[in-house]
Amino acid sequence: xxxxxxxxxxxxxxxxxxxxxxxxxxxxxxxxxxxxxxxxxxxxxxxxxxxxxxxxxxxxxxxxxxxxxxxxxxxxxxxxxxxxxxxxxxxxxxxxxxxxxxxxxxxxxxxxxxxxxxxxxxxxxxxxxxxxxxxxxxxxxxxxxxxxxxxxxxxxxxxxxxxxxxxxxxxxxxxxxxxxxxxxxxxxxxxxxxxxxxxxxxxxxxxxxxxxxxxxxxxxxxxxxxxxxxxxxxxxxxxxxxxxxxxxxxxxxxxxxxxxxxxxxxxxxxxxxxxxxxxxxxxxxxxxxxxxxxxxxxxxxxxxxxxxxxxxxxxxxxxxxxxxxxxxxxxxxxxxxxxxxxxxxxxxxxxxxxxxxxxxxxxxxxxxxxxxxxxxxxxxxxxxxxxxxxxxxxxxxxxxxxxxxxxxxxxxxxxxxxxxxxxxxxxxxxxxxxxxxxxxxxxxxxxxxxxxxxxxxxxxxxxxxxx
Amino acid sequence: xxxxxxxxxxxxxxxxxxxxxxxxxxxxxxxxxxxxxxxxxxxxxxxxxxxxxxxxxxxxxxxxxxxxxxxxxxxxxxxxxxxxxxxxxxxxxxxxxxxxxxxxxxxxxxxxxxxxxxxxxxxxxxxxxxxxxxxxxxxxxxxxxxxxxxxxxxxxxxxxxxxxxxxxxxxxxxxxxxxxxxxxxxxxxxxxxxxxxxxxxxxxxxxxxxxxxxxxxxxxx
Amino acid sequence: xxxxxxxxxxxxxxxxxxxxxxxxxxxxxxxxxxxxxxxxxxxxxxxxxxxxxxxxxxxxxxxxxxxxxxxxxxxxxxxxxxxxxxxxxxxxxxxxxxxxxxxxxxxxxxxxxxxxxxxxxxxxxxxxxxxxxxxxxxxxxxxxxxxxxxxxxxxxxxxxxxxxxxxxxxxxxxxxxxxxxxxxxxxxxxxxxxxxxxxxxxxxxxxxxxxxxxxxxxxxxxxxxxxxxxxxxxxxxxxxxxxxxxxxxxxxxxxxxxxxxxxxx
Numbered sequence: 001x002x003x004x005x006x007x008x009x010x011x012x013x014x015x016x017x018x019x020x021x022x023x024x025x026x027x028x029x030x031x032x033x034x035x036x037x038x039x040x041x042x043x044x045x046x047x048x049x050x051x052x053x054x055x056x057x058x059x060x061x062x063x064x065x066x067x068x069x070x071x072x073x074x075x076x077x078x079x080x081x082x083x084x085x086x087x088x089x090x091x092x093x094x095x096x097x098x099x100x101x102x103x104x105x106x107x108x109x110x111x112x113x114x115x116x117x118x119x120x121x122x123x124x125x126x127x128x129x130x131x132x133x134x135x136x137x138x139x140x141x142x143x144x145x146x147x148x149x150x151x152x153x154x155x156x157x158x159x160x161x162x163x164x165x166x167x168x169x170x171x172x173x174x175x176x177x178x179x180x181x182x183x184x185x186x187x188x189x190x191x192x193x194x195x196x197x198x199x200x201x202x203x204x205x206x207x208x209x210x211x212x213x214x215x216x217x218x219x220x221x222x223x224x225x226x227x228x229x230x231x232x233x234x235x236x237x238x239x240x241x242x243x244x245x246x247x248x249x250x251x252x253x254x255x256x257x258x259x260x261x262x263x264x265x266x267x268x269x270x271x272x273x274x275x276x277x278x279x280x281x282x283x284x285x286x287x288x289x290x291x292x293x294x295x296x297x298x299x300x301x302x303x304x305x306x307x308x309x310x311x312x313x314x315x316x317x318x319x320x321x322x323x324x325x326x327x328x329x330x331x332x333x334x335x336x337x338x339x340x341x342x343x344x345x346x347x348x349x350x351x352x353x354x355x356x357x358x359x360x361x362x363x364x365x366x367x368x369x370x371x372x373x374x375x376x377x378x379x380x381x382x383x384x385x386x387x388x389x390x391x392x393x394x395x396x397x398x399x400x401x402x403x404x405x406x407x408x409x410x411x412x413x414x415x416x417x418x419x420x421x422x423x424x425x426x427x428x429x430x431x432x433x434x435x436x437x438x439x440x441x442x443x444x445x446x447x448x449x450x451x452x453x454x455x456x457x458x459x460x461x462x463x464x465x466x467x
Numbered sequence: 468x469x470x471x472x473x474x475x476x477x478x479x480x481x482x483x484x485x486x487x488x489x490x491x492x493x494x495x496x497x498x499x500x501x502x503x504x505x506x507x508x509x510x511x512x513x514x515x516x517x518x519x520x521x522x523x524x525x526x527x528x529x530x531x532x533x534x535x536x537x538x539x540x541x542x543x544x545x546x547x548x549x550x551x552x553x554x555x556x557x558x559x560x561x562x563x564x565x566x567x568x569x570x571x572x573x574x575x576x577x578x579x580x581x582x583x584x585x586x587x588x589x590x591x592x593x594x595x596x597x598x599x600x601x602x603x604x605x606x607x608x609x610x611x612x613x614x615x616x617x618x619x620x621x622x623x624x625x626x627x628x629x630x631x632x633x634x635x636x637x638x639x640x641x642x643x644x645x646x647x648x649x650x651x652x653x654x655x656x657x658x659x660x661x662x663x664x665x666x667x668x669x670x671x672x673x674x675x676x677x678x679x680x681x682x683x684x685x686x687x688x
Numbered sequence: 689x690x691x692x693x694x695x696x697x698x699x700x701x702x703x704x705x706x707x708x709x710x711x712x713x714x715x716x717x718x719x720x721x722x723x724x725x726x727x728x729x730x731x732x733x734x735x736x737x738x739x740x741x742x743x744x745x746x747x748x749x750x751x752x753x754x755x756x757x758x759x760x761x762x763x764x765x766x767x768x769x770x771x772x773x774x775x776x777x778x779x780x781x782x783x784x785x786x787x788x789x790x791x792x793x794x795x796x797x798x799x800x801x802x803x804x805x806x807x808x809x810x811x812x813x814x815x816x817x818x819x820x821x822x823x824x825x826x827x828x829x830x831x832x833x834x835x836x837x838x839x840x841x842x843x844x845x846x847x848x849x850x851x852x853x854x855x856x857x858x859x860x861x862x863x864x865x866x867x868x869x870x871x872x873x874x875x876x877x878x879x880x881x882x883x884x885x886x887x888x889x890x891x892x893x894x895x896x897x898x899x900x901x902x903x904x905x906x907x908x909x910x911x912x913x914x915x916x917x918x919x920x921x922x923x924x925x926x927x928x929x930x931x932x933x934x935x936x937x938x939x940x941x942x943x944x945x946x947x948x949x950x951x952x953x
Contacts, residue, residue: 009876012876012878012879013878016878016879016882024668027668027669031665031669043507043509044507044508045505045507045508048505049505049507052504052505056504062481063486063490063494064477064481065474065477065478065481065486066486066490066491066494067494068474068477069474070494070498078651083469084468084469084470084473085469086469086472090469134676135666136664136666136667136675136676137666140666140667153665153666154666155666155667156669158668159668160667163667163668179667179668179670179672180672182667183664183672183674183675184674186675187674187676190676191676192585194585194676195585209498210498210501211651212651213651213655219662219663219664219665219675220662220663220664220675220676220677221618221662221675221676221677221678222675222676222677224614224617224618224654224656224676224677225618225619225676225677227654228614228618228654229615239473244494244497244498245497245498245501245502246501246637246640247501247502247503247504247637247640250635250636250637251504251505253636261665264524264528264601264602264659265528265600265603265657265659266659267528267658267659267660267661267662267663267677268656268657268658268662268677269603269656269657269659270654270655270656270657271651271654271655271656272653272654273651273652273653273654273655274651274653276608276653277608277609277610277652277653278610279609279610280608280609280610280613280653281581281582281613282582282608282613283608283613283614283653291473293469293473293476297473297476297477297480298476298480299480300476300477300480300481301479301481301482302480305480321865321883321886322876322879322883325879325882325883326879358872358875358876359872359875359876359879360872361832361865361867361868361869361870361872361880361883362743362832362833362869363832363836363864363865363869364832364833364835364836364837365832365836365863365864365865367836368836381743381745383745384743384744384745385745385747386745387745388744388746388747389745393744393745397744397871397875401740401741401744401746401749404740404741405741405749405752405753407735408735408736408740408741408749408753409735409749409752409753409756410735411732411733411734411735411756414735414736418704418707418708421708422708422709431942432942433937433940433941433942434912434915434940434941434942442877443874443875443877444873444874444877444912447877447878447880447881447884447913448881448884448909448912448913448915448916449911449912449915449916450908450912450940451709451908451911451912451915451939451940452940453708453709453710454709454710454711454712454936456711457707457708457711458702458706458707458711458714458715459702459707459730461711461715462714466715467715
């Protein structure tokens, strides 16, 4: 996937004017936050669950190596294989090897953000294997040669018309604008693919160390057909997803759907443990788990470790006013919104992704809804510090800050600047009480008036005895 | 190799080398204890209320529930439902309880015992447990019950015994471990209602890839 | 709970925006604190809480400002200011210093003494003897730092409920960010504009004739937008209303009336 994060400002500008996108984002804002609030209301223990989940994730991270080793040994004990992929390239190569070993021509895919992260589809296609996305949203995107703009509702940026057009073009059916008809078409088209696939690739929401199981959570059932029908099931997942026991997995399950879509529980929560057992009439013969690192192990022991608690629910972006204004594609890579603003610099470098952690007012809404209480604004600030230390912030910002800082540390000088500015702007505003155009502050006055100061600073008046 | 690099990096981040025996023991004891985390009050009701909660939640999730007094009523109930839906065939799992039933009530409906295939209209399976907390069914793969029966057909009928309804998910996991001596089946399904998607303009539609309809035949035993 | 004879000694954190743009807010804060039985002083060596540097990743400048501010407010029983984000910033000072650094302990101490004005009156002093009047309908904007960092939500509403004749109409999305965000509004002006435009719609829809809030940054932002859009809704800081200091035109309003009044004297 092409990296467009450096163009965040331009992407955002275009997004703000995109009528179709704005309509779609309106749907998102009307839906998910309201539903989550209702689900939280119904679960009196919700806040306690969040605390426990945060603490459990922290425990897991402190023992990440131990639980990963345990997970691996259990997978192997159950007849599966575990592969460790340090980089995106490793992950792709490993999966390609498995596919080639079994002579795969087509591969069905359950929705996996990690597979987007490592750019798996492109890699497989380049090597003569056809990956078929089966999650309805991902399927629509694949037809349009598009990419997800949201981590659980990938096609959320599209309108009915976009889907209608894509299906009409690719399905050889009359054009329909009935969502039920469209879904039926997708159901029929994909059934053939499900059955024909040689390999099924899914992600994993969690990896259970106790049993060597992976679990996927879907509403559609596409993940289930992907993990059951083909001869080989490959799970592509990441190292921080491991949890100790089934009971521990359950704690996160209680938070996941409620935080994401506001559902009580996602329709299909499916555990896969090894290949088919003796006597089973269906199920894969081969089970592989690919554990992807791609920068995550570098986060352990740093200020960013808290980000590894993320369970990929999407609550943060659903509630973020910036995401809500510009949509996921503006962020320019795989992960959008607040969690994307923290992860993207880690994975593609702050020099490429610097604009993302800066594009936030630190309103804190994200942190307030995160099921595992990740301090997202604090982590974004961490990246801003990182950027500043590396002298990567724009020169105007550095010089502006340096100038401002010089005065801010010297009260007498600061008084003088405040005094002059107050007087000057009051004069500019005249009787109108506000200023229409302020030189050097186009960012402000292009869009709004600048209210006039009262004219004399508080400190001066206080000094003069005014009360 | 990748594994050593990754683990080494994690350990470096944690400020230690290989975990010592005390650290390993702590993790191992958590894995062995399998303690419950917080269980909501909602999942701690007495059995009768638990069954009612299951029904309420399952219906909320758009499952259909047909209540029966004994399992022997299943073939008649299934027959009625399928006839009303004009479905001519039923693919069944091979669980002993289903095999033991007298299926003559199906009449002209064709009964087959096999793995499911594309085009199948209806299947019937047993279940392992019901979870009242969210009206969730727990099923798993076995030689008796191919997983495809739960997903490929348009209609999935599931026999659920009220006596197997537990409050929280944790109780179901504990029972599953006991039932299978700690060995997991290949697939464990937790199913809450029929398949759906809201990927098209955020409008919820049923029947994305899994069954369009989930019919729970609840045996009140 | 302080006994009747003891007058808490409060250092006023003016905030740079109140100092430069709207001294009335600082004066109103003093008036409220004195009405609540406090002795108020204004330490000299304060300029700005340091948010601009902090939010831009300039840790060093932030630390310098923090040290200066901590020293300036040494010895005051309480530090109170008319801004959730500024007081919130004072609370962040403790995170700037490493364990073992003596400044960390001093910063923690400042944190324990630093309050936003409405929270101070209600939570700390249990004070609600507001004697003021306001003829009109207001709507209240919950500024982000005050709300999420300091838990300021019910306190201003409790105090406003004591203002005679005042009617409060909650707006939809009162808790949604207005798009100011300090430097955000000039770094990402079009996104900020979208956010403040949304706010303006919600404000209008509430039917209120005055927008009230606890943070001048937010209020300048929203008032500026309301005026650019030609709306008649006015904006004031909550302390202006609570202290009954309404002589100053609302934020960004023409002072033609005041000018005329002055002519009549």
